[in-house]
Amino acid sequence: MSFPQRFTGKTVLVTGAGTGFGAEIAVRAAQEGADVAIHYRNSRAGADATAERVTALGRKALVVQADIAEHAQIQRLAEEVWSYFGRLDVAVNNVGDVAREQMSWRDITEESIDHVLAVDIKGTLLCTHEFGARMLDQGGGAIVNVGSTVVVRGSARAPQYAAAKYGIIGLTKSYAQAFAPLVRxxxxxxxxxxxxxxxxxxxxxxxxxxxxxxxxxxxxxxxxEELAGTALFLATEDAQHITGGFLIADGGYNMVGA
Incomplete structure (x- = not known):
């Protein structure tokens, strides 16, 4: 299979790239020509496996560890990425906790609420803040925050998850205004x-x-792997006039819009 080379000569950071969707976004970026920074919190083995897939494509891979719920760790992560690559063109803030183990709103705990909001809202906000500020200094870049269509219908199973993903929309619009026109x-x-x-x-x-x-x-x-290229579209030149946007890819399940 051949891939468009939308990121030739670019560097891409993907948070939570040791497993799942993040891993596939990282590999797809490499397939499209990017050198990739692969962030993980706990899954070191997964991050190393993603890095091997990236280097097998002939691209550079940097594995970085951080708990994105802590600002100091995000600052350290950014420092490692910028010092290794010299610049960062694209950041995909993919990390998010969905409270997967919770099967009903009745099972919600204060600990789960605190954790999901800390990772999904605070973590995404601080990553956007830190990476975007550095992108401004270098003259440009693009940030993609991974949200969810849970904001359309809400979640009776995990209200804290829906609340967190709504928060991501608010912080994205705010930084889209703050960083325009250099960083989308x-x-x-x-x-x-x-x-x-x-x-x-x-x-x-x-x-x-x-x-x-x-x-x-x-x-x-x-x-x-089927949606990785769609997520990365928002960081391409073809999306150069899209900022503060919300792109849905759900097979028509929600059909929201004007």
């Missing part, structure tokens, strides 16, 4: 994705997956 900031909002973690969910295995496929006009739920 957008939200990519996938619907359901059949990552290993999703496929392992009890509700998914007991019929939820089949229900969602039936309710999706496209008739199926994609794997992460």
């Amino acid at each position: 900031v957008n939200v990519f909002a996938p619907g359901f994705i059949e990552t290993a973690a999703t496929l392992g969910r009890e509700d998914w295995k007991s019929g939820r997956g089949d229900q969602l496929r039936a309710a999706t006009p496209m008739g199926r739920i994609p794997g992460p």
